[in-house]
Structure formats: structure tokens, C-alpha cells
Amino acid sequence: MNDTVDISIIIPVYHTDPAQLRTALASVTSLTVPYECVVVFDGEPEPALADVVNEFDETYVRALMIEHAGVSVARNAGIEAAHGRWLTFLDSDDRLIGEGLESLVRFGVAVDCQIVQGVYLKESNGMLERCALTDSTHRYAGEQGLSDFMAATLEVDRGVALAWSKIYDRGFILQSGVRFDPALSVDEDTLFVLDAVAKADAIGFNPVDMYAYQRHEESQVMTFREDYAQSVRIALNKMKEHVDRFGDRKVQEAYLQHVVFYVLLLMLHYVFNAANGWSTKERRAAFKRILDDPMYAYAIRHAHLDSFGLGKRISVFALRLRSYGLMKRICAIRDRQLGKTGNVVAMTGQ
Template sequence: MGPTGLVSVVMPVFDPHEPWLRAAVASVLGQRSCAVELVVVDDGCDEPIADTLTGIDDERLRVVRVAHGGVSAARDAGLAASRGRWVRYTDADDVLEAGSTARLLRLSVAAGGAIAYGATVFCDENLRPVWTMRCRLGGRVARACLLGRFTVRLQALLFPREIAERAGGWFGGLRVSEDWDFVLRALELADVRGERQPAVYYRRHPAGLTSHPEAGIDDVRLVVERYLDRHPEMRGTSLERRSDAMVHALGARIAATRGDRGAAGRHLGAAMLGDPRAIFGELRRSAPALRARLSAAPAGE
């Protein structure tokens, strides 16, 4: 057994694909060398999740059913119902690496209560690895996160409970960036420590992607504005200009993906004026996934 102390894993669920849900649940209950509890939040599913998970007899699993309020409200409900000194968040289609929670717990304890993280393995629908996203940053990284340089998924993070609570509730006014908003607020409160071993296998599939790409740009703008509202002294500084350039770099990538060359060019020009490094950052973050897609494509495509 590793460091003592209960880790609560919070999993919001809304009308899931049952085999993926069961795999996600099994991955949490199969965590090695640490004490975990799993709080599954049934976000008003048509079929109660307690019925869906019939046959899983494990006292560490609790299902909390709430009225449908979205993923942010479900995560708040899960944290409120949890009892652990540390908290992880995962989704109903992802799989936690079996030894990851114990390793992240050791990192957090050794660093005096830091937020700990590992690598994210992006997978296809069948959980076949496509590429691995790692990060090298440590210490105080909130500003790097604001600029899109803290490349860590929510599911690869372990939070001390105190930090998760002090960060405040999940913000429900976002369509696709609620994870980033919460993580950014948590990073303003604590150091981080990371490792390069996989923490989560992140399943990518059409149902998990927004059908409105523009929502990503709108959300990013709102997350940046919320950060600047918390730190008004940063308005008018190079950080604001660089964050605006980062938004435009993201807009250029989304527009290019949609084939809108005019919008891509406008975003690209604005990003270059604000901070050319934002463009290089987007290219660097996109390159591994692009290489993976190209290598996986049949010959002649």
C-alpha cells in the first residue's frame, strides 16, 4: 500500500455507452496500492445508472442521482458527496491507468500537497493508443495554463481536496471548456508536480466532440475574461495580449479544419500581431495528433 489517505474519484454520467462506462468504472476500482472511492453522479439519465451498473458489488462504489443539470453541476454534486482527502475527476468513456492514482498521490504528498499530473494517452474508440501527450512544467503554472502551454487533461490530474474546494464550484456557463476553467482556478492556488508515465487513456470519438467548433473559441475567450476579472492588474499587459493571440491561434486552427481559409487567415494575422509564439504553440500541440492520423491512414488517402 502506498501513501495513506482516501482518494475520491468523481465520474459524471449522462446516458452513457454501457460497455465504456463499465470499463471506466472497472479502471477506477482496479487502482492499485492506494485507497479509492468512486462517486458516480447520475446526471438525470433516462435509465438510472444504479440499474445500468447492476452486478458490480463493491462498497467503494456509490451512485448519486441528481436532476439533469449538466457536467459542471454533476461534478459539484460528486465532490460534495465524496469523502477523500484527494480528488480525481474522470469521465464515463475514459480508463485510468491502474497504478496512476498511487503514483500521483506519492507525488502530491512528497511535494507538500501539490497538484500532481501524469501523461494522457489519446486513443480511438476501441482504446487503441494513437498518441501520448506529456508536459514538463512544474511549480506555479497558472499563466502557462492560460496561454495553453500546460498540456494536461483533467483526467490526468490529482487535486488535494482543499485545493479543489478553494477553487470554487464548476462554472456552468461554458459548453466545452469547463475543465480548463476549473483547472486554471486550481492552478492559481498551488504548485504542480508531474511525471511522464500515463495516467489516463482518453477515448476520442464523435459523440465526445462538440458539433459547434465555434463554441471552443467563445469558451476560450470567456475563460480568459474570467481570469482577467480575477486578476485585473493583468489587463493591458503582455499577458493579455499573448492570451488574445492564443485565442486567435486556436481560431485559425479551427477555421482551417473547417476549410474556411478567409477566417483562418484573419485569425492567423491577428495572432501573429499579438504573439507569433502562439502560432508555433498551436502547431506544436497539433503536430503529434496530425502525425498519428497520417500514419494511421491507409495508403493512398
Template sequence: MSNMRAPLLSIIIPVYNADRFIGKCLDSLICQFDAAEVEIVCVNDGSEDRSGVILATYVGQYASLIVETQENQGVSAARNAGIRRASGHYVMFVDGDDWLCADAAENLLPILRSLQYDCVFFGLRESGAPGDEPCAESRSIEGVKGGPDDVAAAILGFQSPFQGYAPGKVIRRSILLAGPSIMFDERVSILEDEWFWINASCRCERAFILNESFYVYRRRQGSLSSGLNEDRSRQELCMRRRVHKYVRIHYPRQERLARGRAAQCVAGLVRYYYVHEDNASLRSIRSAWKAYPGSTLLLLPGVPVGRKVSVLLCDAAMALHVSPILLKPLRSLLSEGMPEQ
């Protein structure tokens, strides 16, 4: 084993009850990545469906396919297990229900082979059912070379197609393992991927941000990221404040973006409580609103005009202690675009 050359890239796939999708995911990788250069590390996180059986059938089809099985511990634990098991110079995360476009390898591998970048970002596009064809191209920016501040801006920017998602990014594995190691926080299930990348970006002195979208994201009902309810929004706010505190110290030039992200979360809760005429919750969120008023969003690019209007309305109502019942005639305006509970 000591004479074996480490692969260039390790693709880490957490798998949980993905038997309907994992085949397409693996096919999209096997058809374009050479097993001599790229290993695929699948972590079966206690799946209760046929995911394990399907993974076993692919072991013989791709020489560098590794399957790790563990009791269900959550996606963060599965990704961390993949990082520890990987042996590539770089690691990349792909979710078991998503896939890569057919031209991903020919565009990504030459950049990685140069070994000159600590991380490489590329865009995501969303798939729609039926047919599993992308329903919309992601917004893209010009390909740029940069450093930690540029990576933080790509993660936090409202117009960025990258943001804090675990996929769509490649990072040098040694950066994650250099003490103290950077891993996904297994204690949280909201924004754990953004927290991971914000921490990792501190060590990415040489970054390359592509203007192409090679990753196809499948939005499906019941996934952790499909819609937010009040409880999840409260959890998100805790993480947004955590990210803001970290960014304020390590990336002061991007502080306004992190503050805006927190303000957007608070504004969503304020709007929700006004729509549902919840006076008690409005009182409980007031201190957070004072720290992150909706007006923070007004000068940030990428925030829809309609959202800015509702934010200003809620800001004025909060400042004047307006009772929710008085905004009842504006309920349709305030509830526009709000995820259903």
C-alpha cells in the same frame, strides 16, 4: 461517522449513457486502489441506458463506492455534485468512458500521502479503437515542482500534455471549498474544465507536475469534444477571451499563451470562412481578428508549421480585404486538417 478517517483521495466520475464503458473504467480503479484509502464517487447524470444498473452491481464490489443519481443536468453539474459529495483530502476527475493505467496508484498515492502538494498533474494518452489500447503516448515534460504560474503554463501550453482537461489532475479538496468555492461553470459547455482549472490554479501554491501519462482518454464519435463546428468555435472564442482576460490579471507571465489560444480559435474561424467563401462572417469576425491576429501564433512553441503558413496567408488576406473567391485556388491548403462539419 465522526470517528471515521477521511479517505486520502476521492475519484469523481460523471456518468451519462456510458453503459458500454463504465465497467472498464471502474475495473481499472478497483483493481489498484484500496477502498480504505480511496473512495469512488459516481454521479449518474440522468442516464437513459443501463448505466444505473451497472453502477448498482459495483456497489457491493468496492466498499467505498458511492453512487449519486440526479436528473440530467450536464457534466459540469455532475462534477460539482461529486465535489460536494466527496470526503477525501484530494479529488480527481475521471470520465466514465475512460480509464487509468495499471500503474497509476503506485505512482500517484505516495505523492499524495505526503500531503505536501496542493495539486498534482499527470499526462493523458489517447486510446484508439479497436482493442482499446493507447494509440499514441502523450508528449511529456520533465517532472517539476512549482506554483500557480507553472500550473497555468501546463494548462495553456501548446506543447503541454496536460492542458485544461478536467482529468489528469489531482487537487486538494479544501482548496476548492475555501470561500469563494471553485466549481465548474454549469452555464457553459465549452472549455468549462479549462476555466475551472485556471481559477483553481491561483490557489495551488505547491504543485507537482509528473512526466508520466496514467490516464487513457477514449476519443469517440458523438462525444462533446469530437470535432468542432462553427457554432462551437464561436462559443469557444467567447471562453478563450474570458480565459485571456483572467490570465492577463492573475498570471501576466502566461498572458501570451492565453492570447495565443484565443488567436488560434480566431484563425480557425477565419480559415473556415475563407474556405466556405463566407464574406458576411468574415466581416463579423474582423474585430476579433484585430484583437487576436494569427501572427500571435508565430513565436509560440508547439504550433505546427503548416498551421502557421495558413495563418499567415489568412492574416494577409484579412489585412488586404481579399475576397474569398480569390483564395479559391488555395482551398485545399487552407482546408487541410480542418474538422469536417
């Protein structure tokens, strides 16, 4: 390990808009602590993308290429190639907030944590959400503290489930063997975080803005994928294996909320996604098929909705009624909301 590098930023790249990659890399160069940026090309890069990387000082920004295998393999390759005391992940169409990231590094050293969580901003068509676990610094340690954080990882509205907006002690990640699961194309972030939390001694939270997530039409959650329902089911089954292994009741209850959240995503981005081209009969069949799935049906009936906002609670009410018409209207409203501009929402989970 190179002790002169405080933080390694890992950026997986696959068919990214060169302008977005340039913005991501430019945000990294705002750091004033010793850093390195490892750009992992998931397959042979387009010349324009390689040219973007070459615009930046090779002392701080370097690239490696792997055979195309997906974001999980690319991130894992970045973990192995990094030299920093800390690791963080940046998607190629997002940006870091340098001052906040540096605050996490200082905080992690000061309170002796293996993972430190910050705040991320979600930007979508002029809407801005600030996603924060709480509003003050905190250190999670001991059985109770780690259980609380692990449960928060599965309570999606608390802003903890994603691999980014955190820093990780690189030595801890290497020694623990925690890696992204290449078999998953959905929810791989949450499983990575959950496994890391399970092996950590202490986790910190510092309520500073350190990451800006750009949600746009090309984002995975905004497009239609024929295999999305199957991918969600595979991911949730894998997650349940890990949750059951922990044997923590609070975490198991949080898992039910996690399942319900994914049912809502299935409704919005799968069943009622206009891009799927389905007839009303096909949509109704998919709606019924999901609600009849025993895992989904149980979670919808039994999940506590403590971490859900009002909008999601209303949506769950529609699911419990099995109301196709109401859910269709809710999804249409949500689609319009994603197209509105000028809204700012603060999300704080307590």
C-alpha cells in the same frame, strides 16, 4: 472527511454507452490504495447505465443523480459528495491507469502540493499520443513557478489544460471555492484548472501515465454543433477576464496561443466540418467572419507559437495569409489523419 479514503474518482455520466462506462469503472477497480468512485448521473439514467453501476461493489462505487444540468454541475456535485483526501476526474468513456494514479498520490504527499499533474494518453482510431508537460518530476512554487504552470495551462499542446490527468487536494478545492462554471459548454476544464492554479501554493508534476483519453466519433470535438462558434467566443471572453485579473505577462501571451488554438478548432470542427451541410459560399462567409473578429485577428497576428507543433504552425501561417483553400486542404488532411491507424506520437512540452 473520511481519512481512510485516499482518492475519490468523480465520473459524470450522461447518455454514455454502457460498455464504455463499464470499462471506465473497471479501470478504477485496479487501484490498490483506499478509494471511492462517485458516479454522478446528469439526469435520470437509462436502466442499462444504472445496471452497470450495480455490477460493482457498492463499498467502493456509489451513484447519485442530479437534475440534468451539464457536466460542470455534475462534477461540482461530485466534489461536494466526495470524501477522499484527493480528488480526480474521469470521463465516463475514458479509463484510469491505476499504477500511475497511485504514483501521483504518493508524490503529492511527499512534496506537499495541492495539485499534481500526470501524463495522459490520447487514443484515436489507432493513433496514440502521449501528452506530457516535461520528462522529469518537478515542483512549481513561488511566483515564478506558479506563473510558469499557469502559462502552460493555456498552451494547449503541453497537456495541462484538462481537468483530468491530475489529482487535487479536496480540502484545498473546497476551501478555495474553485468550481466548474456551469455557464460554459466549451473550455470549462481550462478555466477550472487556471483558477485552481491561481489559488495553489505548490503544484507537482510526475511523468507517469495515469489517464487514457478515448477520442471517437461521438466526442464533442468530433461532432458538429451549430452553436459551437458562439460557445467558443463566450468561453474565451470569460477566460480573458480571469487572465487580465492575474496581470501576468507570460500568462497573457499564453492566452493568445490559446485563442489561436481555438481558431484552429473552429476551422476543423466548425467551418470545414462536412457534417454542417454548408455550401461553399456559406463556408467562405463563416471563414471570413471568424478571421474578421478583432479578438481572433489580433491573436493570429501576435501570438507566439513556441508551444505549437509544426502542423499547427503551418495552419497559423495559412490563417495569417487568410487562405481559404490552404486551410481547407489542411483540415481535410487532419480529418484523414484522425482516421489512420498504428501511429504513436510522444508529446513533451519543454
